[in-house]
Amino acid sequence: xxxxxxxxxxxxxxxxxxxxxxxxxxxxxxxxxxxxxxxxxxxxxxxxxxxxxxxxxxxxxxxxxxxxxxxxxxxxxx
Amino acid sequence: xxxxxxxxxxxxxxxxxxxxxxxxxxxxxxxxxxxxxxxxxxxxxxxxxxxxxxxxxxxxxxxxxxxxxxxxxxxxxxxxxxxxxxxxxxxxxxxxxxxxxxxxxxxxx
Numbered sequence: 142x143x144x145x146x147x148x149x150x151x152x153x154x155x156x157x158x159x160x161x162x163x164x165x166x167x168x169x170x171x172x173x174x175x176x177x178x179x180x181x182x183x184x185x186x187x188x189x190x191x192x193x194x195x196x197x198x199x200x201x202x203x204x205x206x207x208x209x210x211x212x213x214x215x216x217x218x219x
Numbered sequence: 220x221x222x223x224x225x226x227x228x229x230x231x232x233x234x235x236x237x238x239x240x241x242x243x244x245x246x247x248x249x250x251x252x253x254x255x256x257x258x259x260x261x262x263x264x265x266x267x268x269x270x271x272x273x274x275x276x277x278x279x280x281x282x283x284x285x286x287x288x289x290x291x292x293x294x295x296x297x298x299x300x301x302x303x304x305x306x307x308x309x310x311x312x313x314x315x316x317x318x319x320x321x322x323x324x325x326x327x328x
Contacts, residue, residue, distance in 0.1 A: 188309070189287075189299065192301065192302070192305060193287070203288040203289060205288075
């Protein structure tokens with residue numbers, strides 16, 4: 142079962158309440174998502190650490206149910 | 220260290236740049252692997268590739284090795300650098316080429 146964009150966004154926000162999440166349906170099939178996550182929690186973290194924080198938020202679904210999530214992370218600029 | 224871990228460790232320490240991917244650089248079997256190959260080709264560096272579809276132990280083992288859930292995975296001088304999204308971000312920022320230069324990685328011949 143593919144996951145909806147709202148579900149993915151909800152999981153990320155549950156783990157990182159300050160995050161801004163922008164979901165894009167890449168193929169229009171509700172199965173290939175791009176997520177852009179901007180969060181203050183990423184400050185001072187390497188890219189690998191930032192992506193891992195999002196993967197942790199997704200609770201092991203990445204690479205399983207979510208086989209095709211394209212992820213971009215950023216620290217908010219003020 | 221398990222046998223699989225030892226095998227992975229050997230590959231990533233013996234080669235400057237290693238890409239664990241689905242398929243081969245000539246015939247990538249997934250879009251993310253294809254993108255990773257394109258990025259490395261653009262950087263003009265020599266790299267070794269490992270087709271995880273040919274080896275179930277490596278396919279699972281590499282995820283444990285790096286604590287990273289997806290493939291492709293890029294290693295430079297033994298260090299896990301990230302998956303295709305991170306490669307793309309670094310490539311677009313010019314950081315990937317810079318890192319390869321800084322680490323003295325051999326150019327593709």
